Amino acid sequence: AQSVSQHNHHVILSEAASLELGCNYSYGGTVNLFWYVQYPGQHLQLLLKYFSGDPLVKGIKGFEAEFIKSKFSFNLRKPSVQWSDTAEYFCATSPGYSSASKIIFGSGTRLSIRP
Amino acid sequence: DGGITQSPKYLFRKEGQNVTLSCEQNLNHDAMYWYRQDPGQGLRLIYYSQIVNDFQKGDIAEGYSVSREKKESFPLTVTSAQKNPTAFYLCASSRGGDSYNEQFFGPGTRLTVL
Numbered sequence: 001a002q003s004v005s006q007h008n009h010h011v012i013l014s015e016a017a018s019l020e021l022g023c024n025y026s027y028g029g030t031v032n033l034f035w036y037v038q039y040p041g042q043h044l045q046l047l048l049k050y051f052s053g054d055p056l057v058k059g060i061k062g063f064e065a066e067f068i069k070s071k072f073s074f075n076l077r078k079p080s081v082q083w084s085d086t087a088e089y090f091c092a093t094s095p096g097y098s099s100a101s102k103i104i105f106g107s108g109t110r111l112s113i114r115p
Numbered sequence: 116d117g118g119i120t121q122s123p124k125y126l127f128r129k130e131g132q133n134v135t136l137s138c139e140q141n142l143n144h145d146a147m148y149w150y151r152q153d154p155g156q157g158l159r160l161i162y163y164s165q166i167v168n169d170f171q172k173g174d175i176a177e178g179y180s181v182s183r184e185k186k187e188s189f190p191l192t193v194t195s196a197q198k199n200p201t202a203f204y205l206c207a208s209s210r211g212g213d214s215y216n217e218q219f220f221g222p223g224t225r226l227t228v229l
Contacts, residue, residue: 009155034217044158044205044220090157102173103218105150107157 002027004093004106012112013081021076021109023065023091033074034092034103035065044090050074061085083113118142119221121206126226128193128200136191136224138206147189148207148218151175158205164189165211193226201228 005024013019025031035047048059055067065076074091091106119140128134140147146165150158160173164183178197183189189208193200204224209216 004157006157036220043222044207046217049217102160102163104160105158107155 002093002095002104004091004104006089006091006106006109008109009107010110010112012114014114015083016080019076019078019081019085019111021089021091021111023074023076023106024072025074025091025093026072027093027095029095032094033065033067034094035059035063035074035076036090036092036105037087038090038108039087047076047089081111081113083115085111086113087111119206119208119219121204121221121224123224124222126224128226128228130228131195133192133194134226136193136204136206136226138189138191138221139187140189140206140208140219140221141187142208142210142219143186144208144219145186145211146209146216147183148209149173149179149181149189149191150205150207152203152205152223161191161204200226202226 003026007022032051034049036044037047038044047063048057050057050067058064063078065074067074088108088110090108092103094103122137148163149161152158159175161179162181164170167186170181170183180192206221207218209218
């Protein structure tokens with residue numbers, strides 16, 4: 001069965017620090033991968049997604065993620081964080097090229113940025 | 116202004132009562148979903164529907180029921196059989212049932228059982 005692991009439950013950084021949030025998935029076939037973000041008091045929204053092509057994906061607000069198939073990973077990165085990046089981040093996966101629309105979410109990583 | 120609306124924002128229920136959470140979308144999306152969000156557990160899928168008049172159980176369907184009589188609407192009923200119903204409930208929709216489609220989320224309903 002598919003699953004997603006986010007090993008960091010709470011990350012605390014200072015402004016301008018670099019960010020990397022880990023995400024590993026377990027599924028042997030082709031996958032689609034997503035990062036969603038939930039800012040305080042706001043809707044969950046898509047940051048970026050990968051389903052084919054270039055494994056380095058760029059999203060909104062300066063975020064990027066790299067799909068490394070050999071490591072079953074899709075880590076989220078940002079070179080310099082801002083206070084406004086304080087939010088909860090969810091990695092998610094679904095089977096690729098499938099008509100089934102189930103997405104499996106990780107448990108989330110809470111990111112706190114010190115001003 | 117397209118989007119997903121959920122009502123009410125906060126809901127209180129006495130033990131033993133059924134309660135229905137509303138979810139409406141005007142995005143013309145075929146697929147709709149219900150998730151439950153608990154601290155430290157991420158989002159868990161309750162039910163999903165890829166087309167009108169059809170729906171499937173997700174990972175934690177026990178104690179919940181849904182209907183999909185209209186494309187725009189996907190109400191969730193939390194029944195008295197749900198052992199631990201206090202949670203934050205999120206509704207989502209996507210353009211189609213294909214697995215690479217982005218899901219769009221509503222603002223959520225926080226249900227508290229007293």
